[in-house]
Amino acid sequence: MEFPRNFIWGTATSAHQTEGNDNNCDWWDWETRELPKGRRGPEEPSGVGCNSYARYTEDFDLCRKLNNNAVRFSLAWNRIEPEEGKFDQEAVEHYKKVIQAAKSRGLKTFVALHHFTNPSWFAKKGAFLNFRSPFYFSRYAKYCSQQFGELIDFYLTINEPQVYTFMSYFKGIWPPNHKNPLESLLVQINLLRSHVQAYKAIKSQGNHPVGIVKHIVWYETDPEKGSFLDKIAARLVFNLNCKYFLNPIRKYLDFLGVNYYFTQVISGLHIRNPKDNVSDMGWWINPSGLESILLKLKKYQIPIYITENGVADAKDTIRENFIHDMLLTCYKAISKGVDLKGYFYWSLIDNYEWNHGYWPRFGLVEIDRQDNLKRIPRKSFFYYAKICRANNILP
Numbered sequence: 265m266e267f268p269r270n271f272i273w274g275t276a277t278s279a280h281q282t283e284g285n286d287n288n289c290d291w292w293d294w295e296t297r298e299l300p301k302g303r304r305g306p307e308e309p310s311g312v313g314c315n316s317y318a319r320y321t322e323d324f325d326l327c328r329k330l331n332n333n334a335v336r337f338s339l340a341w342n343r344i345e346p347e348e349g350k351f352d353q354e355a356v357e358h359y360k361k362v363i364q365a366a367k368s369r370g371l372k373t374f375v376a377l378h379h380f381t382n383p384s385w386f387a388k389k390g391a392f393l394n395f396r397s398p399f400y401f402s403r404y405a406k407y408c409s410q411q412f413g414e415l416i417d418f419y420l421t422i423n424e425p426q427v428y429t430f431m432s433y434f435k436g437i438w439p440p441n442h443k444n445p446l447e448s449l450l451v452q453i454n455l456l457r458s459h460v461q462a463y464k465a466i467k468s469q470g471n472h473p474v475g476i477v478k479h480i481v482w483y484e485t486d487p488e489k490g491s492f493l494d495k496i497a498a499r500l501v502f503n504l505n506c507k508y509f510l511n512p513i514r515k516y517l518d519f520l521g522v523n524y525y526f527t528q529v530i531s532g533l534h535i536r537n538p539k540d541n542v543s544d545m546g547w548w549i550n551p552s553g554l555e556s557i558l559l560k561l562k563k564y565q566i567p568i569y570i571t572e573n574g575v576a577d578a579k580d581t582i583r584e585n586f587i588h589d590m591l592l593t594c595y596k597a598i599s600k601g602v603d604l605k606g607y608f609y610w611s612l613i614d615n616y617e618w619n620h621g622y623w624p625r626f627g628l629v630e631i632d633r634q635d636n637l638k639r640i641p642r643k644s645f646f647y648y649a650k651i652c653r654a655n656n657i658l659p
């Protein structure tokens with residue numbers, strides 16, 4: 265089961281989840297602030313992270329050991345533009361070194377400009393609730409493309425815009441803890457506008473490939489108990505998650521990044537997932553959901569990269585099977601004509617899992633938080649390394 269030549273094999277991380285001391289952003293403010301009564305914060309603050317801000321060469325060496333030919337990470341907007349309209353040359357120089365370190369190890373760079381966190385100044389302006397947010401975001405995107413140019417091989421504008429909106433403005437469990445459907449609609453519209461403006465801004469600086477990272481969930485109905493209404497609901501939520509979001513920006517995508525983690529089963533208009541075959545976070549693992557999504561995306565006729573796919577599995581007992589089965593699904597989708605060009609496992613290292621803190625362990629590499637954040641490759645690390653070297657799924 266050989267993959268196409270030049271298939272991209274990588275792993276993914278993000279700035280706030282790994283760099284450490286990522287202050288001056290809304291998440292850091294939320295993690296360290298006394299919250300008003302009734303508002304829940306994260307289980308623990310991100311603190312020193314994995315200290316990847318200093319230890320990035322060590323991390324990229326691990327990518328080499330994985331026989332990867334690409335790496336995905338993000339830039340912290342708050343470091344690059346710590347105050348409104350004021351860009352920090354030192355931060356830019358730092359990220360140039362980071363990107364060069366990846367490239368000198370033969371890794372193509374997939375770099376996200378926004379991965380859930382906002383600079384504190386931007387958050388104070390209402391972040392993506394602000395009608396002028398596309399202006400602020402695209403100004404930053406333009407600056408990045410001027411500074412980094414071709415050092416970045418693939419520009420990813422925004423990571424999981426709908427997850428961000430849902431968690432921050434609908435469910436209200438991420439900063440700024442709003443529970444307001446109208447606001448979440450406005451935020452989604454502004455994120456779409458921001459993507460389009462950022463796309464144009466980056467393109468004005470050179471013909472760099474630009475895409476978005478979209479989290480897509482597959483929805484199924486219970487084969488025995490599923491009703492007609494369940495089927496309609498499943499189709500509606502899938503469309504809200506997929507085509508209603510992607511269609512308006514279709515012209516502004518050179519490629520699409522897809523993050524896939526789980527499938528939801530709808531029964532009696534409620535989500536009732538099977539209890540077996542779940543990750544440490546209780547997410548139902550269903551590789552065939554990924555194939556269904558990829559087949560649905562075929563009609564867009566643009567290259568697709570799986571920009572995240574992974575499992576929280578502290579004991580590393582299910583990760584190898586997870587990778588095997590998901591890749592088998594990718595292989596099948598490619599055989600059915602899907603233009604799938606790459607796969608990034610989430611994550612290279614255990615990292616800060618947002619409101620959950622550090623307990624969920626997604627890494628191919630364990631981070632020993634008791635021993636100086638020591639990087640310890642898990643068994644599944646070697647399994648994935650073999651696949652990436654062979655460009656082929658191994659039993």
Ligand code: BGC
Nearest residue numbers: 278423424427479572610617
């Ligand atoms: C996000 C990551 C997160 C991962 C696992 C994705 O939603 O992009 O930041 O750690 O899923 O939850």
